[in-house]
Amino acid sequence: MSSHQDNNHPAKITKAVFPVGGLGTRFLPATKSMPKELMPIIDKPLIQYAVEEALAVGIETLIFVTSASKHAIFDHFDPMPSLKMRFEQQGRMDLVEKVNILSPDIKTVYIPQGEPLGLGHAVLQAQSLIGVNEMFTVLLADDFIEAPQNPLLALIECARVTGQTTLSVEQVPAERISSYGIVSPKQWHQGTAEIDAIVEKPHKDEAPSDFGVIGRYVLPARIFEVLKATPADGKGEIQLTDAIKTLLQQEGVHAVQLDGQRFDCGHHEGFVMANLHVAMKDPQLRTKISNYLNDQG
């Protein structure tokens, strides 16, 4: 792995950015008034899974890049003391635990994106909260991940050693290549590789490989200046992938293969599968679902 000299062994990564300003058009009408990030896998919203993943690796500041119609995300993470007290008075400690999502020492920041001008534009809104030599993580709540080990751990380790951009990737089927950022890994070494190309949503015949970027990134603050200079694409959006491509001309970028299962909950299929996957882990639900499916033939 090559390292960025000035930023080798950066300080601990303590900030996570959650771009939640998207419109969620694929899930209309459900997302007409409800943020897509609050869609639940059984009983827990996608955004909470992503937040818990970040908290588990020591993230202390949660930065939500949001839009006007997403107040419900703020409400979801609000401590709501009156609700808590009510459950406490009823002796329902199980419910207290369920609504007690963030410990008081976790800082939450909500930044309006203004207009939904793409993932790169969303990430750029967090600039004022990130130090110039700091690295931070970005999590896309759409990507629901089930893995034996928290997927951020391997990303953060690689970023800590190299001081450079690190992306989570997995092999994707040919028909899904045009839905993701696709990288070209050089030499894999224990699931990690430097990449020599990245392209946003290529046609499958033009893709440099079948390794697709999953919504987990560790980025250096240097990305902000690059994002500012990144032109909008054909849809008028500033793509994070395009900024990473520019950064790649100046320094190393690394891919870490996901050791686990990712469900792309930005699509109906992935969302239903994620719900089924979690439901099937509950012995009672498993039996009922299996019986139901058997009855369907």
Ligand code: G1P
């Ligand atoms: C975004 C990124 C894409 C990445 C994907 C992961 O696309 O632009 O590079 O592969 O997230 O989920 P979106 O899902 O917002 O279309």
